[in-house]
Amino acid sequence: MSYNFDRTALLYVGVPFFVSVALLYIVKKPEKPSLNRYYGHLVLWSLIVMLGTSVVLFEGFVCVIMFMPIYFGILFLMYLFQLLSCYLKSRNKGSYYAHILPVVIFLSAFEGVVPSTSFEREYSITKNIVISATPxxxxxxxxxxxxxxxxxxxxxxxxxxxxxxxxxxxxxGDVHNIDFTYHRWFVTNTHKGHMKLELTQVEDDYIRTTFLEDTSYISNYLKLKGTEIRFIRVDNENTKVMLTIYYHRFLDPAWYFGPIQEYAIGQTADMLLSELFIPETT
Structure with missing residues (x-):
């Protein structure tokens, strides 16, 4: 954990991989594997394993929800690997071709373990809105x-x-403080944190902020670095506001957490633009 293995694909890909391999050997196989009862048993047992370990590790419901798609996705891929192997054996064909899939999954579990196996981690999302107001x-x-x-x-x-x-x-130079309280188990297992946001540069048509500190629950997933807000006059009555959020991705694999975090940050930018700049109607 001191090496941050909990942020690498070794946790989010490797653990589901080994759990799926174990279940494929432990759960009794029917004579003719199919995508119904047998796979249902695998899903049930994998859910028991995941929820059991989540309780032991005091994980919150957000972590469980984020982990479920990739967890069951890898289990499903490994189940397809077994079906393919059984099919090739029944046709007296070499089943070694089917082993390419688990090998690829196994190798992908080492993403982020060392810098050479990491992908781009610096991201920025830009959203804009045009409103009827001057800068x-x-x-x-x-x-x-x-x-x-x-x-x-x-x-x-x-x-x-x-x-x-x-x-x-x-x-x-002004510093804004933002406090968070998160109940990992809905009403208990409480986590408190805060953000410190500095107004680094303020001009007539531009504002740049920097996150000096972040101990909120969000910091487990990514590092917010700062924002830029630009005010561009469209005409005498309308202004285009452009908001850019800069952040650093912690979690691997990139093909899974990259798009999820881009979507979440994009939605956050839209929400902030709507809350801060759209006039309230009565």
């Missing part, structure tokens, strides 16, 4: 308290919202 009016809106009381995307709703936002002025 000056928009900056005045930013000074107002942020409530974040809009309806959230399904993925974002799994994560806790800030329970307190301590924001000062909109001046360069």
């Amino acid at each position: 000056e009016e928009i900056k005045n809106k930013l000074i107002e308290p942020m409530h974040l009381n809009i309806e959230r995307n399904w993925l974002l709703s799994l994560f806790p919202m800030p329970n307190n936002i301590d924001a000062g002025t909109l001046s360069a």
